[in-house]
Amino acid sequence: MYGEHKKELSGGEPKTTNNRMELTAVIEALSLLKEPCAVDLWSDSKYVIDALEKGWARSWQKRGWIKSDKKPALNPDLWERLLALMDIHNLTCHWVKGHAENAFNNRCDELAVSESKRFL
Numbered sequence: 001m002y003g004e005h006k007k008e009l010s011g012g013e014p015k016t017t018n019n020r021m022e023l024t025a026v027i028e029a030l031s032l033l034k035e036p037c038a039v040d041l042w043s044d045s046k047y048v049i050d051a052l053e054k055g056w057a058r059s060w061q062k063r064g065w066i067k068s069d070k071k072p073a074l075n076p077d078l079w080e081r082l083l084a085l086m087d088i089h090n091l092t093c094h095w096v097k098g099h100a101e102n103a104f105n106n107r108c109d110e111l112a113v114s115e116s117k118r119f120l
Contacts, residue, residue, distance in 0.1 A: 012116055
């Protein structure tokens with residue numbers, strides 16, 4: 001959303017994970033921006049928000065996609081794409097509780113559920 005402009009996107013993939021779809025949603029949205037922007041990213045995904053806000057994803061990248069517990073970080077292909085987009089755009093991350101009283105988050109959930117049914 002920008003001012004009065006709003007665009008809704010949805011999609012899915014067979015045999016994937018919720019975390020991959022959460023990352024893909026952010027990547028696809030940022031990829032639509034035609035110039036560097038200040039972006040408020042709202043998500044109910046602690047995986048995405050914490051990894052960005054707390055710097056975990058950048059740390060994983062610096063360590064060759066190894067976490068501090070010496071285990072491999074998941075989804076390095078998507079994190080690489082997202083971190084590259086973050087080098088272009090200025091993101092401010094906001095976590096919102098899922099399935100609560102946030103109309104935008106609830107709309108995103110509706111779109112996600114609808115898309116997931118295509119892959120049953």
